[in-house]
Structures are given as structure tokens and as C-alpha cells.
Amino acid sequence: MTDKPKIPAIELKQLRFYYQAAGWQLNLPALTLKVGEHLFVRGASGSGKTTLLNLLSGIAQPISGELYINGQPLHQLSSGKRDTLRAQQIGVVFQQLNLIPYLSVLDNTLLSSHFAGQCKADSMPRAIALLRRLGLADNLHRQAANALSVGQQQRVAIARALLPQPTLLIADEPTSALDSENRDAFMRVMLAEADANGCTVIFVSHDQSLLQYFNLQLDMQRLELGAQPC
Amino acid sequence: MLMKLARLSLWNRRGTVLMTWLSLTISIALLLGIDHLRTEAKSSFTSTVSGTDLIVGARSGQLNLLLYSVFRIGNATANISWPSYERIIKHPQIAWSIPLSLGDSHRGYRVMGTTGDYFQYYRYANSQLLNFAAGQPFNGVFETVLGAEVASKLGYRLGEQIELSHGVGAVSFSQHKDKPFTVVGILARTGTPVDQTVHVSLQAIEAIHLDWQQGAPIPGRQLSAEQTLNQDLTPKSITAFMLGLKSRMATFTVQRQINEFKQEPLTAILPGVALAELWQMLGMVENLLLLISLLVLLAALVGMITTLLASMKERQREMAILRAAGAHPWYLFVLVQLEVLLITLMSMISAAALLWLGLYLLQDTLAAEFGLFIRLNIISMATLYWAGAVILLAAFLAAIPGILAYRKAVADGLTVRL
Numbered sequence A: 001m002t003d004k005p006k007i008p009a010i011e012l013k014q015l016r017f018y019y020q021a022a023g024w025q026l027n028l029p030a031l032t033l034k035v036g037e038h039l040f041v042r043g044a045s046g047s048g049k050t051t052l053l054n055l056l057s058g059i060a061q062p063i064s065g066e067l068y069i070n071g072q073p074l075h076q077l078s079s080g081k082r083d084t085l086r087a088q089q090i091g092v093v094f095q096q097l098n099l100i101p102y103l104s105v106l107d108n109t110l111l112s113s114h115f116a117g118q119c120k121a122d123s124m125p126r127a128i129a130l131l132r133r134l135g136l137a138d139n140l141h142r143q144a145a146n147a148l149s150v151g152q153q154q155r156v157a158i159a160r161a162l163l164p165q166p167t168l169l170i171a172d173e174p175t176s177a178l179d180s181e182n183r184d185a186f187m188r189v190m191l192a193e194a195d196a197n198g199c200t201v202i203f204v205s206h207d208q209s210l211l212q213y214f215n216l217q218l219d220m221q222r223l224e225l226g227a228q229p230c
Numbered sequence B: 001m002l003m004k005l006a007r008l009s010l011w012n013r014r015g016t017v018l019m020t021w022l023s024l025t026i027s028i029a030l031l032l033g034i035d036h037l038r039t040e041a042k043s044s045f046t047s048t049v050s051g052t053d054l055i056v057g058a059r060s061g062q063l064n065l066l067l068y069s070v071f072r073i074g075n076a077t078a079n080i081s082w083p084s085y086e087r088i089i090k091h092p093q094i095a096w097s098i099p100l101s102l103g104d105s106h107r108g109y110r111v112m113g114t115t116g117d118y119f120q121y122y123r124y125a126n127s128q129l130l131n132f133a134a135g136q137p138f139n140g141v142f143e144t145v146l147g148a149e150v151a152s153k154l155g156y157r158l159g160e161q162i163e164l165s166h167g168v169g170a171v172s173f174s175q176h177k178d179k180p181f182t183v184v185g186i187l188a189r190t191g192t193p194v195d196q197t198v199h200v201s202l203q204a205i206e207a208i209h210l211d212w213q214q215g216a217p218i219p220g221r222q223l224s225a226e227q228t229l230n231q232d233l234t235p236k237s238i239t240a241f242m243l244g245l246k247s248r249m250a251t252f253t254v255q256r257q258i259n260e261f262k263q264e265p266l267t268a269i270l271p272g273v274a275l276a277e278l279w280q281m282l283g284m285v286e287n288l289l290l291l292i293s294l295l296v297l298l299a300a301l302v303g304m305i306t307t308l309l310a311s312m313k314e315r316q317r318e319m320a321i322l323r324a325a326g327a328h329p330w331y332l333f334v335l336v337q338l339e340v341l342l343i344t345l346m347s348m349i350s351a352a353a354l355l356w357l358g359l360y361l362l363q364d365t366l367a368a369e370f371g372l373f374i375r376l377n378i379i380s381m382a383t384l385y386w387a388g389a390v391i392l393l394a395a396f397l398a399a400i401p402g403i404l405a406y407r408k409a410v411a412d413g414l415t416v417r418l
Helices: A049-056 A079-089 A105-115 A120-133 A150-162 A180-196 A208-213 A220-225 B002-012 B014-046 B062-070 B082-088 B117-121 B148-154 B202-208 B225-229 B248-259 B271-314 B316-324 B329-370 B381-412
Strands: A010-019 A024-033 A038-042 A064-069 A090-093 A168-172 A200-204 A216-219 B054-058 B094-106 B109-114 B132-135 B143-146 B161-166 B175-187 B197-201 B240-245 B266-269
Touching (some): A010 A049, A024 A049, A024 A220, A038 A208, A049 A168, A049 A200, A079 A090, A090 A150, A105 A120, A105 A150, A120 A180, A150 A168, A150 A180, A168 A180, A180 A200, A180 A208, B002 B014, B002 B329, B014 B271, B014 B381, B054 B062, B054 B248, B054 B271, B062 B094, B062 B240, B062 B266, B062 B271, B082 B094, B094 B117, B094 B202, B109 B148, B109 B202, B161 B197, B175 B202, B197 B202, B202 B225, B248 B266, B266 B271, B271 B329
Parallel strands (some): A038 A200, A038 A216, A168 A200, B143 B175
Antiparallel strands (some): A010 A024, A010 A064, B054 B240, B054 B266, B094 B109, B132 B175, B161 B175
């Protein structure tokens, strides 16, 4: 584990993906993120952000190229192994409607550690602490997820993504439904939690004002440039 | 967690789940019920009479004779004269005989005139003799021995006085009011029509009909109970009789000799053969019913899968969230399977309860109307086989929405298409 900082959290080379239905393709020559780095990905809708996230999380397979998550060659793994890797190493937050409506807030949070194969006795207190730090008081934990406001739901989604202590956190416009005050609090607590876990963040948004929280950015329109410092 | 997900997901869709549950419950209850009735009817029928080599009655079909002599269903076409009976039982091969005289009733229960030999030789099930729960066989003319069912249903105790009615209806307009009978014995439960029979002596049957003619009392010739005792009470005729032979090898010889009896047209049947024939007839119908209930079950299962398939569309988001949280596609497959399993298991439990309740309520009617003695215990190897088959079938059919969930999860990835 002493050589861990030397292995990039994410490294990809000559990644190509072809989207058949649209006759459209995505080329990403190179992207390397060190552990703990925060990447801001911006681009209009339809620019391939979702595809990129699917590729990074191992859901979609590239037609060529190499992709390493924490040193593991994702492009060589079987779909089952990719799923396991994803469950343990990658947390995902959607734009909205992240939660299973009929499960409680706490159970929604615990889903990720369950899929990552972590024991409940261990993850339960961490989940509660995480929810508290994200501003979700204890009285909300037992409530059904759909009883919460959208802003609260997004924070539960963050808690769920971070609970298994992943290497990589992928967030797809998680702040789009939040007001500016909530959004700033959300960004701070999310990044603080990510840093505390040594978690690399890939954050997709078209909200330029959030750029201030990141040290690297990637423009979907100019993928050939790779990650640029802000 | 998987269990919790399945449980809460079902609860979340409780409206459609409830309907599915209901239809499955009814169809499983139907299937198990028909199968249970089938096996119970068979054992009930075949255990009714045992150890009797021949049953003899007036010439008729063997089923008719079997039904009225053993099951107390229907009526005899004609009687056997007493002298003929006395002649036949002198046959050297005959070890014992039980004469039966039917035609009267007590509050819907058949009255059977017989002799003390009945309690000594009649066997049922696995060659079991009749046992007395209380009292003893009748000795006097106006004494009676009740079947277990008669005593318990009508609440009779030893020493009680009962009146017999002419004819076999539950409500009779002509009563043998003037000659009450004393209960001297109550038989232990047998699970055969014996439970529903009021036993009296042949002399008693003769005594209550002394002042009757053509099925009605003779006006102006009423005899009191005491007076009848002074009369000749030798029966003039009986309805049927059962025979036990010294050697079973002689069965066919004796049967042929009785069938060729010159003085009177008689029929002798082998109860086992007649029971088998009766069973074959009923068995066909019940196989058909079983087939129909299987189809009903299949329809209910297909209905369940249809509702599941319909719900898969609205659950796409749910599945995508699970995928994003790290679920393997097969996890979703297992989730769908587990939901189906839960519904099926719940339905089975409620079906068993429904069936038990139904049998509990219908038990007496079935026994009284059809001579079918159905036990309430529906758990048997056959039920377990059926339960297993239902679960396998459900799991097999659930693979359709399960595979759909799996493939959709693989194809859609983390995106949720609204």
C-alpha cells in the first residue's frame, strides 16, 4: 500500500467508443487523474458526458483503448468483474431521482455498502455519521426516501456513493436541483468527504460557478486536450 | 438486504400484488383441494369395507348394490326373502354372514337392521373391527347402537330414547312414534359410513313394521311396543347380506352359485372389485378436475408474470438505481425471482388455510351427502410435491421478467431513460 500514491486513480489511453444508434463516436486520447484529484467535466447535453461516465464506471465497453481504475485494467475485465470493481471502487450520483422511493433514507445509503460486500454492522454507524455530516438529521434517517426534498435526496445519494469508501466518485450534475446556498454547502461537504477518503472526483456540470472547487477541468468539446488545470 | 428490497418493493406495489396473490391463492387452493379430495376419496372408499368376501343383494348392478349396502347411498331395487338367506348361509364354505335391512331413518341418518354378528365380523380399513366408544351391542328388540357421527351430531348419550322414521329423508312425515328405542351402545369413530348409521336388530325392523302395510300404518291395527314383543318377529326379508368365507379360494365358486340361485334372482359381488370399478369411474372425473385446476394455476401464474412484466417498465428507474449503487445484473434477476417466490409462498400458505377452512366447513356435508370422509390434514407427500411443482413452475415463468430485468440492466447502463 506504500506505493499507492504512485498508481493513478484513473488512467485511460486512446479510448474510443462508437454509439451505433446515433452514428456518433467519442475519442479520448489520454486522461490521468492522481488519487485525490478533482476533475470538472463540462459540456452541453448531448456532448457525450453520460457515455463518458458509463465508460469510466465500466458499464459501457470501449471499442478500443485502455482504461485503468486504481491500476486495474477495466477494459480487460469480464462484465461481472467490472460490476464488482464498480461496486467497490466507484460511487455514482445522478442528476435527480437517485433513491429507491420505498426504502428508508438509511437503507438507501446502505445499498452501496451492501453491494460492495461490506458488513452491515460496520457500515451502519458510518452511514449514520455520513448522513449527519451531510446535514441530514437523525429524524430523517428512518423516513421513506420520497418524503425528502430533492436537495436532501441528492445529499443522501452522495452519502450512498461515498459509503463504501470508493476510489472514484462520479457525479452527474448532482447540484442541478439545489439552490445556491444549499449547493455551496453541498459542494464543500462532498469534496471534504471525498478528501477525507482520498477519493478522486469526476464531476459533470454546466454550472461554471462550480469550477472554483476543482483543480482540473475537461471540456467535452475539446477532449483531445485532456484534463487542463483550472 | 435482498429480502428487504423484495419485500418492500412488493409492498410498494401492494395493489397489483394483492390481486395476484388472490388469484394464485384460489388456484392453488383449487389444485391442492382437488388432489386432496382425490386421495382422500380413494382411501375413504377403499377403507369402507374390508375382510368381507362377498356382498349379496337382489339382482342389480354391482355398483348399485355396493352403494346402498356399504355406502348407504340410494336404495335397493328389491329385497331378499328370509328363507333364501337362511338357505344360502348353510353353504359349507361360509364362515359368517351379516344380514342388512335398510329403509328407515332417524333424522336423516340411515337405520340399519342387522344381527350381533355385525359387531363381531364387520371390518373396515386394515381389517379393523368395530369398537365401542361406550356401551355394548343391542340385546333387546327396542335397543339401538349409534355410529359415532350420529351420537356426536345429535348429542345422544347412553340410555336416551330415540324414535325412528319411515323412509330415508331427513324430514319424514311418517314416524314410528309409538315404539321408541333406547341407546345402548355408541361406536368409536371409523371414518366410514358406519359412523352415520343407526344400528338396530332385524327383529326391531320387523317389530316397527308389524302394524304397517305398503309403507303406511294400517288404520285400527296399532300395536303397542309390548304387544309386538309377543308376536313372531322373524324377519320376512332383508335388503342385503355380507359373507365371510372359510377360504378365499372359494370366493368365485360361491359367487357363481349365488348368482345362479334358482329360488330368487340374486347378485353377489366382490367388494374389492366393485370398489375398484367405482373408483375408476370417479377417478376419471377427478383426473379431469385435476387437469382443469392445473390449467387454472397456469393461468394465474401467467397472470402474475404479466403484471410483473408490466411493472418492469415503471421499475426501470429502480433497477438503474440499484445498478448505479453497484448491483450486478444477476442481482436484479434474483430480486425478481425472489419477489415471485414470495408471492407464490404467501399464496400457498393462504391457499392451505383457505382449503383447510373449506374442508372444515364442508366435511359434514361431504360425509352426509356423498359418504366421503375427508380428513382435515392436507399436508401429505403429494401436497409437498405439488407445492414444489408450483414453485418450480413459478420460478421458471419468473425467469421471463427476470431475464428482461437482467438484459435491460446490461443494455441501459446507468442512464435512466424517462
